[in-house]
Amino acid sequence: MQKKDMWLAVLILVVGAIVYMRNPLFISPINLGNTANLIGLFGLFAIGQAFVIMTGGIDLSVGSMIALLGVLFVELVGRFGVPWPLAILITVMAGTVMGLAHGLLVTKLKMQPFVVTLCGLLIYRGVARGYTGEATAGFPFGASFPELEWLTVGRSFGVPHSFIALIIVGIITWFVLHRSVFGRHLYAVGKNEDAARYSGVRTGLVITSAYVICAVLTSIAAIYFAMFTKSVQPSSHGNFYELYAIAAAVLGGFSLRGGEGSIIGVILGAVLIQQLQNLVNLLGIPSSLNFAVMGGVILAGVLADQQFNRYRERQRAARALDALNREAAAPS
Amino acid sequence: MTATTGTGQPLLALENISKVYPGVIALSDVTLRVHHGEVLALIGENGAGKSTLMKVLGGVIEPSSGTITIGDRHYDRLSVLESQAAGIAFVHQELNVFDNLDVAGNMFMGREIRTRLGFMDIEAMRKAARPLLRRVGASFKPETLVANLSLAERQLLEIAKALSIDARVVIMDEPTSSLTLSETQTLMKVIADLKSDGIAVIYISHRLGEVEQCADRVVGLRDGHVAGELAKHEINHDAMIRLMIGRDLKALYTPPSVASGGTVLSLKGIKNAVNPQSRVNLDIRAGEILGVAGLVGAGRTELAEAIFGIGDILEGELTLAGKTFRARTPREAIDAGIYLVPEDRKRTGLVLESSICENISLADLGTVSRYGLVSQKAQLRRALAQRDRLGIKANDVMRNAAELSGGNQQKVVLGKWLSMNPKLIFFDEPTRGIDVGAKSEIYKLMRGLADAGVGVVMISSDMEEVIGVSDRIVVLREGRLSGELQRAQFSEHNVLKLAVGGN
Ligand SMILES: Nc1ncnc2c1ncn2[C@@H]1O[C@H](COP(=O)(O)OP(=O)(O)OP(=O)(O)O)[C@@H](O)[C@H]1O
Ligand SMILES: [Mg+2]
Numbered sequence: 001m002q003k004k005d006m007w008l009a010v011l012i013l014v015v016g017a018i019v020y021m022r023n024p025l026f027i028s029p030i031n032l033g034n035t036a037n038l039i040g041l042f043g044l045f046a047i048g049q050a051f052v053i054m055t056g057g058i059d060l061s062v063g064s065m066i067a068l069l070g071v072l073f074v075e076l077v078g079r080f081g082v083p084w085p086l087a088i089l090i091t092v093m094a095g096t097v098m099g100l101a102h103g104l105l106v107t108k109l110k111m112q113p114f115v116v117t118l119c120g121l122l123i124y125r126g127v128a129r130g131y132t133g134e135a136t137a138g139f140p141f142g143a144s145f146p147e148l149e150w151l152t153v154g155r156s157f158g159v160p161h162s163f164i165a166l167i168i169v170g171i172i173t174w175f176v177l178h179r180s181v182f183g184r185h186l187y188a189v190g191k192n193e194d195a196a197r198y199s200g201v202r203t204g205l206v207i208t209s210a211y212v213i214c215a216v217l218t219s220i221a222a223i224y225f226a227m228f229t230k231s232v233q234p235s236s237h238g239n240f241y242e243l244y245a246i247a248a249a250v251l252g253g254f255s256l257r258g259g260e261g262s263i264i265g266v267i268l269g270a271v272l273i274q275q276l277q278n279l280v281n282l283l284g285i286p287s288s289l290n291f292a293v294m295g296g297v298i299l300a301g302v303l304a305d306q307q308f309n310r311y312r313e314r315q316r317a318a319r320a321l322d323a324l325n326r327e328a329a330a331p332s
Numbered sequence: 333m334t335a336t337t338g339t340g341q342p343l344l345a346l347e348n349i350s351k352v353y354p355g356v357i358a359l360s361d362v363t364l365r366v367h368h369g370e371v372l373a374l375i376g377e378n379g380a381g382k383s384t385l386m387k388v389l390g391g392v393i394e395p396s397s398g399t400i401t402i403g404d405r406h407y408d409r410l411s412v413l414e415s416q417a418a419g420i421a422f423v424h425q426e427l428n429v430f431d432n433l434d435v436a437g438n439m440f441m442g443r444e445i446r447t448r449l450g451f452m453d454i455e456a457m458r459k460a461a462r463p464l465l466r467r468v469g470a471s472f473k474p475e476t477l478v479a480n481l482s483l484a485e486r487q488l489l490e491i492a493k494a495l496s497i498d499a500r501v502v503i504m505d506e507p508t509s510s511l512t513l514s515e516t517q518t519l520m521k522v523i524a525d526l527k528s529d530g531i532a533v534i535y536i537s538h539r540l541g542e543v544e545q546c547a548d549r550v551v552g553l554r555d556g557h558v559a560g561e562l563a564k565h566e567i568n569h570d571a572m573i574r575l576m577i578g579r580d581l582k583a584l585y586t587p588p589s590v591a592s593g594g595t596v597l598s599l600k601g602i603k604n605a606v607n608p609q610s611r612v613n614l615d616i617r618a619g620e621i622l623g624v625a626g627l628v629g630a631g632r633t634e635l636a637e638a639i640f641g642i643g644d645i646l647e648g649e650l651t652l653a654g655k656t657f658r659a660r661t662p663r664e665a666i667d668a669g670i671y672l673v674p675e676d677r678k679r680t681g682l683v684l685e686s687s688i689c690e691n692i693s694l695a696d697l698g699t700v701s702r703y704g705l706v707s708q709k710a711q712l713r714r715a716l717a718q719r720d721r722l723g724i725k726a727n728d729v730m731r732n733a734a735e736l737s738g739g740n741q742q743k744v745v746l747g748k749w750l751s752m753n754p755k756l757i758f759f760d761e762p763t764r765g766i767d768v769g770a771k772s773e774i775y776k777l778m779r780g781l782a783d784a785g786v787g788v789v790m791i792s793s794d795m796e797e798v799i800g801v802s803d804r805i806v807v808l809r810e811g812r813l814s815g816e817l818q819r820a821q822f823s824e825h826n827v828l829k830l831a832v833g834g835n
Contacts, residue, residue, distance in 0.1 A: 179705045181697040188694055192683040198642070198674050199695040199748065200666040259685060316354040321396045 004253045004305065008268040011301070015275055023282040033158055035278050040162030041224050042244050043270035047166075047173050048217030049245035050266040051210040054177070054190050056258025057106060057113035059211065061098070061120030062218045062245055066238035068128040069095055069222035071137045074232055077148075078139040084148040092219045098124070099215025103208030121242070128234040138231030152227035162224050166267070169217065174263040186210065190259030247298055248273055253305070272297070342401075343368050343532050344389070344420075344501060349398035351384050351556075353735070355728065358384040359395070360556045366501060369530040371523060373543045375576055376553035377767040378739025379725040382536050383425050385553070386503050389534075390422040391415035419500030423490045423507050425536070425738050425765065426678055429478050436461040436474035439493045464492040469518035471629070483676050484510040484628035484793070491519065501532045506738070508542060509764045510675065512627050512793040513828060520546055538739070538767050540572050541796060552576055577769050584772045585800040586779045592620035592803060596756045596787035597639070597657070597670070602648035604638040607631045607811025611648060614806060614813060616756060616787045621778055623802025624791040627831050631811035632791045633675060636758040640672040641665045653755070666695060669755030673745055673762055675791070677738075681745040684734040688726055689715035691733050692747045718747035723773060738765040750777060756787040763797060775801050795824055807831050 020026045045062050052059045069091050076087040098120065105116045154161045177183040185206045188196040197203045226232055250256070251272055252265030276297055280290050342365035351359040359381045366372055374382045387393045389400065391410035400407045402418045410418075429438050436457040445460065447453045461474035470488040472481060481489065487510055494502050508516045516539075523533050523546050537543055543550060550562040552575035560575055574580060596618045601611040612635060616622055624632050638645045641659035650657045652668060659665035665672070674680040682691055692715045693700050700710040715729040722743040726736060733744055742765055749757060759778065763771045778801065782788045792798045798805060805817040807830035815830040 175705065181701050181704055181706055184690065184694070184697055184706055188683050188686065188690075191685045192679075194680045195683050196694070198662055198672065198680040200661075200663045201694070202661065202663050317352060317396065320352040320354050320357075321350070 002253070002262055002265070005262060005264045005268060007305075007308075008252065008265065008272065012268060012272050012275060015272070015279065019275075019279050019282055026278070026282055029158055031278070031282070033155065033160055035274055036163040037153075037160035037228070038274045038277070039271050040160060040164070040166040041221060041228060042241070042248070042274060043166040043267055044162075044169060044221040044224065045214075045218040045241070046245040046248035046266050046270045047169060047263065048214035048221075049242070050249045050252070050254055050261060050263070051173075051177070051186070051213045052113070053246070053249050053254045053256060054186050054258060054261060055207045055210045056190050056193075056256075057207065057210070058117065058246065058256065059102065059120075059214050059218075060114065060117040060242045061102070061124055062214070063238040063241035063243075064121045064124035064128070065095065065098060065215065065218050066222040066225055066241055067232065067234055068124040069219050070226035070229075070232040070237055071128045071132055071234055073223050073226050074137045074139060077145065078137070078143060084145055088223060091223055092216060095215040095219025095222070096212055099212040099218075100208065102215070103211035106211065107204040107207050125234075128232075128237075132234045134235060136231050136233045149227065152224050162228070165220070165224070169220075170263055170267050173213075177263055182206070182209070187259055190257075192259075244270075244273060247294065251298055251301055272301075342366060343403070345401040346385065346389060347399045347401065349385065349388055349400075350396045351381075351388065351393065352396045355731075356735075357556050359388075362398075362553070362556070362558055364551060364558070366532050366534060368532060369527050370548045371527055371533045371535055371546050373535045373537070373547035373550045374553065375536070375538075375540070375543060375550060375572055376559070377576055377769055378743075378765075379737040380553040380576075380767075381556040382553055383505055383737065384556075386422070386505055386534065386536065389415065389501075390420060390424075390503060392422075416497065419498070421494035421497040421499035421502045423487075423494045423502070423504045425505040425509070427483070427486045427490055429481075429486050429489060431477075431479040433478060434474065435465070435472060435476050435478060435481075435489055438478055438489060439464070439474075439496050443497075460496070461492070464495050465489075467495065467522060468492045469515050482629060482633070484512070484515065487511060488515065488628075491522070495522070499531060501534065502526060503534045503536075505536045506538065506765050507535075508537060508539060510628075510761055510793060512625075512831070513795045513824070514832065515628060516542060538763075538765060538771070539794060539796070540569050540768065543572065544568065550575070554578065573768055576767065584768070585775055588620070588779065588803055589783050590619050592782075593618040593785060595651075596653065598651045599639075600649040600651070602635070602638070602650065603646045604631075604634055604811075605644040605646055606634040606638075608646055610810065610812040612808075612811075612813050616789060618785045618787050619782050620803040621782050621788045621790055621801055623798040623805040624789060624808060625793075625795075625798045625805055625827050625831055626808035626814075628793070629810075630808040630831065632808050633760055634811075635808070636672055636760055636789065636791060639665070640670060640758065666752075669753065670757070671695075671749045671752070671754045672758045673749055673760060675760040675764060677741050677745050677764075682733045682741060684741075685732055687730045688719070688724065688733055688736070688744050689729040691744050692718050692729075692751060695748050696752050714751055715747075718751050722747050722750075722777075723770060739767055739770060742766050743770065746774065746777070750781075754781065754786050756789070757781065758789045758791065760791045761793060762790060763792075763794065771797075795827065798827065799824065809833055 025031055049059055072094060073087055073091045076082040076090060077084050102116050102120060105111045106113050151161060185201045188201055189203050189206050193203055248269035249266045252261060252269030254261030276294055280287055280293055344366050346364045349359055349362045362385060376382050388395045391412040391414055394409045400410055439461050440457045445453045445456045458474040468488050468491050472485055487507060491507055508519060526533055535546060544567055547567055548564050550567050550572060552559040562571055595615045597616045599612055599614045601613060603611050626632050634643060637643050641661045641664055657668060689711055693711045697706060700707055700714060719729055724743045725740050733741055763774055778788050790801060799822045807814050807827060809831060817826055
């Protein structure tokens with residue numbers, strides 16, 4: 001665990017303690033379970049976003065993807081009676097195609113990630129709304145899919161399965177990002193794409209893969225969200241979710257310039273954001289202030305991190321100078 | 333120890349300067365005085381602290397202790413603006429240009445000429461830039477976008493920019509590291525002019541021939557200390573080497589121990605996208621060091637890059653060990669055993685914000701990993717082996733490459749490629765910014781590769797090096813092969829004649 005991540009964990013505990021002191025309901029099993037569920041849902045695609053940000057890119061389309069893929073999944077299962085494992089497969093495939101399209105537009109046609117995914121944001125949302133005619137997509141009355149529900153909204157020992165999914169995905173992606181050759185290439189591309197290319201890294205492939213990973217994780221999240229809300233209202237479902245993901249990555253120590261960040265960081269970032277939402281509820285702060293609280297905390301967090309780093313640099317230099325002076329003072 | 337000789341009131345003085353980084357003492361108690369109209373050369377091995385000392389003077393870094401005196405003003409530390417205001421112009425070792433601006437825009441960055449209404453007077457800036465570019469012998473125009481300039485041209489731009497400041501002292505930190513002989517000679521003339529105008533020049537270079545030619549006084553740095561100084565009449569090659577490394581250096585160049593073998597790569601009618609008007613025919617042989625000379629802009633780098641899979645080959649045929657070969661990406665070239673040590677370490681050679689260790693294994697993660705997972709231990713072992721082999725000055729290979737001195741960064745780039753098994757390796761300016769001791773190590777490495785049957789191609793703008801190291805020299809002019817020289821024909825005159833054309 002990096003130092004940065006540790007401080008974030010401490011911050012989460014401190015905020016948790018404060019909220020608990022003001023409202024003991026914070027640690028009630030129901031509240032913890034619900035929050036864990038939300039952490040799982042939002043964490044899944046935040047990790048995806050982190051891969052894209054690692055390359056110095058950004059994916060603004062995830063919120064719309066969650067809506068469109070949610071509609072797709074619900075329609076497949078609820079209306080067309082497609083067996084749910086097949087429906088999952090189709091949904092993830094559809095997500096993969098979107099991610100592939102983003103990646104290829106960015107790497108082959110040299111379009112800017114912001115532009116590509118901004119268009120994605122608009123297009124996917126528009127398609128979702130157009131297809132449903134603004135109507136809510138839902139499962140037929142009385143339909144039930146016990147295994148699917150167990151997998152997505154079920155709990156074991158009170159732990160929501162979405163949270164467990166996050167942990168599993170977190171472990172896998174941790175290895176991918178921090179231990180695999182691909183991960184190393186990802187860091188290199190984020191920090192200096194040219195040098196990576198000259199070293200034989202297939203930069204186009206690496207960047208495209210990042211968008212695909214993002215889209216795959218987002219489509220999994222989309223299924224979880226659809227099962228969680230049971231119905232998908234295409235004009236509001238998933239609105240602004242890309243911002244939650246980006247915020248989680250930034251809080252978790254990712255640099256939007258690329259080449260910096262860790263999986264533990266982005267997961268902790270997602271935890272902190274959900275904790276803040278929870279805090280707004282529990283402390284009776286008007287929920288309209290929700291975003292303001294989130295923005296304020298992110299700003300303060302990133303600022304503090306920067307200042308702290310600068311302070312540590314100065315401390316280290318001062319200590320080194322001291323050592324030098326002592327050496328000079330000692331008779332030689 | 334201090335370096336104080338010289339006459340009269342000094343123009344500027346750096347006194348008892350120390351600079352400490354965590355884990356590294358870059359400068360310790362250095363004193364240096366500079367006088368009006370003198371050319372002071374600063375020499376020392378890679379990491380000796382030359383650039384650091386100059387950055388203190390340029391206001392780029394804060395010294396940990398010591399004072400700076402310019403004229404009769406004393407400073408504990410300078411800012412870049414104060415330094416400029418005091419009449420100090422700085423040509424940095426690592427070029428810092430704005431790719432997205434034109435040449436004139438770069439030259440007047442931060443000092444833009446304005447019209448009466450306060451808008452930028454682009455015409456005036458371009459007009460002012462023209463004579464300065466002519467003075468340094470640059471052939472590009474003020475309107476040219478800097479992204480289109482080669483490394484050497486960027487270096488000329490930086491020099492011209494320094495001249496555009498009305499300076500009392502001009503610092504040049506390895507200004508010629510990617511210039512060829514003719515541009516270097518132009519620079520020597522510029523320095524002589526500056527000197528006769530009473531402007532002091534602080535000149536840093538690892539090309540001792542240049543130092544001998546232009547310096548009035550030489551100060552040697554060793555491990556952050558002043559190691560001593562040489563007065564004008566004491567300046568010669570051996571004395572400078574002794575000052576830098578504290579001992580004599582054995583022969584710089586090693587002759588080949590085997591005759592060159594068969595052709596590794598043959599180029600037939602190769603036309604690349606950068607120089608589509610000309611074709612190149614060339615056989616690269618195993619076991620020899622092929623020197624590639626030419627002026628700045630002759631298309632040497634572009635040719636090597638095209639073979640390496642960067643930039644397109646439009647026409648022609650490449651034959652690698654008897655089989656037709658064409659790399660579309662560097663990966664394919666590397667898999668075929670063709671490597672390229674690029675000339676611009678900052679942009680294409682290194683991931684500066686990654687550790688030395690990670691940089692060394694970047695091109696070959698396959699061999700330090702298992703089941704797709706990188707083994708930290710194998711990676712570390714490889715990095716340590718390369719560090720020791722190349723003498724990279726870093727106790728800790730987990731440090732960022734950005735923290736190394738320029739020469740040591742270059743060694744990291746070499747380490748990356750030398751840890752693998754090449755069939756053919758292009759060295760594009762392999763000793764750019766490298767000290768003599770390390771140079772001789774690198775020549776030995778190249779010779780060792782050649783003796784082991786590898787084809788070695790060395791693109792170099794350093795005439796001494798081209799003549800000393802190569803077994804055969806080809807010269808490029810405007811993308812065209814203008815001639816080939818065998819060892820018996822090697823001379824500065826012959827190389828230059830082919831490079832410039834005419835006689
Ligand atoms: N930002 C930094 N952090 C830590 N150490 C540094 C940093 N910059 C320079 N150093 C160290 O300071 C020492 C002196 O570096 P400097 O760049 O002055 O060397 P130099 O004499 O210019 O060498 P070269 O000939 O290779 O350019 C080196 O050991 C280098 O590793
Ligand atoms: Mg230097």
